[in-house]
Amino acid sequence: MNQAIDYTAILPELILAGTIVLVLVVDAFRAPARKWMAMPIAFAGVVASLIATLTLIGEDRSTFGGAFVVDEFALLFKVFFLSVALLVLMVSFRYFRDGHFYQGEFYFLVLTSFLGCLLMPSSRDLLMLFISLELVSAPGFVIAAFRKSDPRSNEAGIKFFLFGVLSTAVMLYGMSLIYGLTGSLNLSEIGRALSTPLPPGRETMAQAAILFIVAGFAFKVSAVPFQFWAPDTYEGAPVPVAAFLATASKAAGFAGLLQLMFVAFPAQYEFWTPIFAVLSILTMTIGNFVALQQRQVVRLLAYSSIAQAGYMLLPFALVSANPVINQDAFAAAVTYILIYAVMTLGAFAVVIAMAKESRGLLITDFAGLSRRAPVIAVAMTVFMVSLAGIPPLAGFWAKFLVFQVAIQRGGIGTALAIIMVINSVVSLSYYLAVPKQMLFVDGEHERPLVAPAMVTAVAVLASVAVVAVGVWPELLAHFPPLSTLVGQ
Amino acid sequence: MTWENSAITIATLLPLAGALVIALVPRQYEKGVRALGIVFTGAALVFAIAITFTFDYGASGLQFQLNTSWIPAIDARYHVGIDGISLPLFVLTFVLSFLCAIYTWRVVPKPGKTKAFIGLMLLLETGMAGTFIAFDLILFFVFWELVLVPMYFLIGIWGSSNREYAAIKFFLYTLFGSVFMLLGFLAMFFNSDIGGGVHTFDIVQLQQYAASGGFSHAFQLIVFAAVGLGFAVKVPMWPFHTWLPDAHTEAPTIGSVLLAGVMLKMGAYGFIRIALPILPYGAQKYAPWIGLLAAIAIVYAALACLAQKDLKRLIAFSSVGHMGFVMLGIATLTSIGINAAIFGMVAHGLITGMLFFCVGSLYDRYHTREIAEIGGGVMQKLPYLGGVFAFVAIASLGLPGLAGFWGEVMALLSSYSPAQSLSTPLFRAFMIAGGVGTILTAGYFLWMLQRVNMGTLPEKWKAEAFGDVAAVEWVSWVPLLVGIVVLGLFPSLLTDVTQAPVNSLLGLFGA
Numbered sequence: 001m002n003q004a005i006d007y008t009a010i011l012p013e014l015i016l017a018g019t020i021v022l023v024l025v026v027d028a029f030r031a032p033a034r035k036w037m038a039m040p041i042a043f044a045g046v047v048a049s050l051i052a053t054l055t056l057i058g059e060d061r062s063t064f065g066g067a068f069v070v071d072e073f074a075l076l077f078k079v080f081f082l083s084v085a086l087l088v089l090m091v092s093f094r095y096f097r098d099g100h101f102y103q104g105e106f107y108f109l110v111l112t113s114f115l116g117c118l119l120m121p122s123s124r125d126l127l128m129l130f131i132s133l134e135l136v137s138a139p140g141f142v143i144a145a146f147r148k149s150d151p152r153s154n155e156a157g158i159k160f161f162l163f164g165v166l167s168t169a170v171m172l173y174g175m176s177l178i179y180g181l182t183g184s185l186n187l188s189e190i191g192r193a194l195s196t197p198l199p200p201g202r203e204t205m206a207q208a209a210i211l212f213i214v215a216g217f218a219f220k221v222s223a224v225p226f227q228f229w230a231p232d233t234y235e236g237a238p239v240p241v242a243a244f245l246a247t248a249s250k251a252a253g254f255a256g257l258l259q260l261m262f263v264a265f266p267a268q269y270e271f272w273t274p275i276f277a278v279l280s281i282l283t284m285t286i287g288n289f290v291a292l293q294q295r296q297v298v299r300l301l302a303y304s305s306i307a308q309a310g311y312m313l314l315p316f317a318l319v320s321a322n323p324v325i326n327q328d329a330f331a332a333a334v335t336y337i338l339i340y341a342v343m344t345l346g347a348f349a350v351v352i353a354m355a356k357e358s359r360g361l362l363i364t365d366f367a368g369l370s371r372r373a374p375v376i377a378v379a380m381t382v383f384m385v386s387l388a389g390i391p392p393l394a395g396f397w398a399k400f401l402v403f404q405v406a407i408q409r410g411g412i413g414t415a416l417a418i419i420m421v422i423n424s425v426v427s428l429s430y431y432l433a434v435p436k437q438m439l440f441v442d443g444e445h446e447r448p449l450v451a452p453a454m455v456t457a458v459a460v461l462a463s464v465a466v467v468a469v470g471v472w473p474e475l476l477a478h479f480p481p482l483s484t485l486v487g488q
Numbered sequence: 489m490t491w492e493n494s495a496i497t498i499a500t501l502l503p504l505a506g507a508l509v510i511a512l513v514p515r516q517y518e519k520g521v522r523a524l525g526i527v528f529t530g531a532a533l534v535f536a537i538a539i540t541f542t543f544d545y546g547a548s549g550l551q552f553q554l555n556t557s558w559i560p561a562i563d564a565r566y567h568v569g570i571d572g573i574s575l576p577l578f579v580l581t582f583v584l585s586f587l588c589a590i591y592t593w594r595v596v597p598k599p600g601k602t603k604a605f606i607g608l609m610l611l612l613e614t615g616m617a618g619t620f621i622a623f624d625l626i627l628f629f630v631f632w633e634l635v636l637v638p639m640y641f642l643i644g645i646w647g648s649s650n651r652e653y654a655a656i657k658f659f660l661y662t663l664f665g666s667v668f669m670l671l672g673f674l675a676m677f678f679n680s681d682i683g684g685g686v687h688t689f690d691i692v693q694l695q696q697y698a699a700s701g702g703f704s705h706a707f708q709l710i711v712f713a714a715v716g717l718g719f720a721v722k723v724p725m726w727p728f729h730t731w732l733p734d735a736h737t738e739a740p741t742i743g744s745v746l747l748a749g750v751m752l753k754m755g756a757y758g759f760i761r762i763a764l765p766i767l768p769y770g771a772q773k774y775a776p777w778i779g780l781l782a783a784i785a786i787v788y789a790a791l792a793c794l795a796q797k798d799l800k801r802l803i804a805f806s807s808v809g810h811m812g813f814v815m816l817g818i819a820t821l822t823s824i825g826i827n828a829a830i831f832g833m834v835a836h837g838l839i840t841g842m843l844f845f846c847v848g849s850l851y852d853r854y855h856t857r858e859i860a861e862i863g864g865g866v867m868q869k870l871p872y873l874g875g876v877f878a879f880v881a882i883a884s885l886g887l888p889g890l891a892g893f894w895g896e897v898m899a900l901l902s903s904y905s906p907a908q909s910l911s912t913p914l915f916r917a918f919m920i921a922g923g924v925g926t927i928l929t930a931g932y933f934l935w936m937l938q939r940v941n942m943g944t945l946p947e948k949w950k951a952e953a954f955g956d957v958a959a960v961e962w963v964s965w966v967p968l969l970v971g972i973v974v975l976g977l978f979p980s981l982l983t984d985v986t987q988a989p990v991n992s993l994l995g996l997f998g999a
Contacts, residue, residue, distance in 0.1 A: 390636065392633075418671065440645055
């Protein structure tokens with residue numbers, strides 16, 4: 001069955017795919033000293049893709065038989081992913097150039113992963129979702145192990161890979177069961193098929209299938225009990241890769257999860273909201289309490305991302321029969337993802353700036369940074385305080401939106417809100433550990449920190465964004481409610 | 489934008505603008521930065537004084553109002569205003585901040601970093617002033633939390649030996665109370681209905697909704713506990729006070745002055761502005777408990793002061809006791825009681841702010857806060873400093889004729905005959921406890937003066953060449969000293985301002 005492909009709808013992806021091939025080819029023909037040129041080419045390609053995405057704003061397109069959809073939700077996430085891609089490229093440049101890594105290959109792989117991220121919010125089909133998920137993860141397995149001679153990097157890649165394929169296998173099984181039950185792979189059609197009550201045996205099978213599919217995505221977003229890979233992978237991988245995994249990769253997982261739960265499975269909410277409640281509570285609590293023990297910055301940020309994933313899972317637990325609450329929960333989740341990614345990317349940028357200081361950066365290595373690099377110290381303080389959720393920074397509004405919809409829901413929402421506030425207070429003590437070292441403690445020496453200009457630029461840009469959204473949340477909060485999938 | 493609707497916003501945001509300007513000044517212009525600090529706090533003070541002159545003391549309701557859209561996505565508006573209850577506290581913020589900026593001209597505690605020090609102080613001033621003018625729950629919360637970060641850094645960087653512990657304890661403790669307060673605010677929002685199922689964060693509208701009986705009794709009991717927890721930690725009420733001795737003792741001088749002088753008032757103000765009017769049934773049910781905790785605080789703090797060896801820690805505990813009188817006044821739910829509370833807050837701000845200035849100056853010279861180390865004889869070595877210290881200590885213990893007396897006596901008087909719905913014998917028992925506390929307060933202050941001011945000067949200090957009160961110190965202290973005497977002799981200056989709005993607030997009660 002041949003259908004016409006809507007090339008305008010997939011133009012951003014096509015441009016990015018072309019860039020990916022170009023990067024690899026250029027790298028093959030360049031002298032070793034010039035291999036860094038892959039990055040500007042990658043950067044230009046991402047910018048072109050971003051422009052193409054912006055031209056699609058306001059359009060509603062669907063292609064590949066309804067498997068690939070371009071609507072406000074997809075466009076919001078595409079613009080977001082491409083912006084994050086630009087920032088990730090900027091922080092990776094000097095790290096990979098000076099570290100004698102394979103550069104062209106790295107940019108090839110990371111852009112491929114971003115291609116998967118671009119596909120994810122447009123995927124309204126189980127097969128398409130699987131492809132996007134694999135496209136996001138598979139390059140990740142390789143770039144996590146990019147530091148070939150470092151056993152920790154190899155361990156990071158292997159752990160990520162084994163966990164990843166196991167979760168994907170379970171997810172595929174669930175997807176096949178859903179196909180068997182509903183006869184369709186399209187998310188909207190599945191939603192329609194499942195909205196009529198099924199015979200009892202089949203209802204149980206549908207629930208089991210939902211559980212399996214959620215497990216696959218729970219791995220991606222590092223929810224407990226699927227989070228064991230995250231700290232070791234973040235620690236062992238090259239730091240820009242950890243930054244990528246913590247922000248874009250996780251956001252892609254959430255984008256997929258949002259589409260699944262709100263388009264395909266909204267009718268089964270009575271089954272899966274308690275499961276998400278448990279996931280959320282476990283993830284935030286374990287993430288926070290283990291983070292308190294950490295001495296290494298990257299591991300601290302890894303557990304912090306795990307805990308933040310717990311906060312992002314909370315809106316899923318609030319879904320009910322009330323469409324207003326569902327829309328608010330959806331908007332809260334999307335806003336939180338966007339704000340979280342900016343804060344975490346900024347924090348990782350600061351870590352990359354410090355990366356030359358020592359391998360395995362400890363929190364105590366930040367001592368006296370306020371004298372050595374005041375701009376970076378202030379930026380890191382902004383990120384840490386924002387991640388803890390203190391006004392008037394962006395992280396507070398992200399948490400506030402979740403509290404608001406939780407209290408609005410009442411019942412389990414109130415209990416979840418109370419658990420989340422207690423977790424937020426607990427998290428403050430480890431988030432403040434880094435500013436404490438930077439500002440209160442004197443360092444061993446006062447040599448100024450030499451950080452790559454682009455890394456500092458990313459850190460400053462992200463901190464300005466965090467403060468701007470914190471003081472005027474309408475800047476960001478305006479958009480997610482317009483990009484809702486609820487009621488479609 | 490007229491004077492009427494922009495004055496208080498400008499006054500509140502001027503220090504923030506100052507902080508941004510100071511961030512741009514190059515590091516080497518040390519004196520210039522200190523001068524800028526004085527300029528900006530002074531300018532804000534000028535605005536505040538102008539507001540007191542253009543304030544209509546006869547009118548009821550909010551003045552200088554501004555109500556514009558801020559975050560439509562969550563229904564939060566930028567609603568600010570001022571009335572007779574918030575005006576004294578609002579002005580107190582600017583007065584104390586200005587005097588702190590002048591005090592900083594002479595000494596910035598180690599490790600220096602003047603830019604950051606003054607910048608954080610200005611940011612703190614904006615947060616404190618904003619809390620007193622906010623009439624939208626979310627706006628109130630943002631300003632409330634805004635003061636935590638600058639104070640954490642002020643204590644943690646410029647504090648004394650145990651500063652890191654004190655700073656994190658302060659932050660975590662206060663944050664813990666605040667987050668429950670936020671959940672309470674959200675609950676109030678979703679339960680409010682100003683017509684057509686529309687919710688509101690606006691304090692004025694919530695007060696009207698509550699007055700019409702909108703919130704159920706069970707709801708009020710739960711939400712008052714949540715919101716009250718946040719305010720209680722800030723006041724601080726016993727037993728949530730344990731963050732205060734460490735925070736006050738370890739903070740630098742101006743940190744302690746602003747913390748004791750203004751920040752503690754935010755908690756009691758929150759009770760008067762939000763908890764009491766919007767949750768009147770909850771207030772009535774919890775009032776005996778608040779009174780009990782207040783009475784315990786008065787006596788406990790006094791006993792703790794008697795045991796202190798560190799001068800600054802002694803003053804810190806005295807703050808707990810004074811706020812106990814404030815909360816006792818509030819707990820009685822009477823006009824006299826709430827007037828007593830506001831008067832007590834202003835008086836405490838002037839007096840205890842002054843006490844921390846004295847202790848700070850004493851530490852600058854002696855480099856110790858231990859009473860035993862100081863040894864006595866301060867009156868001989870530094871007659872003016874000793875004299876001022878004695879004057880303020882006696883004002884703090886409530887000598888009639890000085891400001892401290894009226895807050896205490898009105899609180900006790902209101903406790904003699906509390907609101908009709910409350911148990912009179914219970915509150916009279918609290919009154920007796922308060923009386924005992926007053927005697928103990930006098931005891932510990934006089935004993936402290938005896939040990940510090942009087943007696944013989946130890947040998948080791950005789951040779952030291954530190955000077956008496958410097959000119960800069962006089963400039964920053966005289967307004968407070970004059971204020972203490974003036975308020976003591978003419979309390980009506982303040983009660984006339986607060987009387988009418990307090991009465992209308994209690995009218996909302998129908999108590």
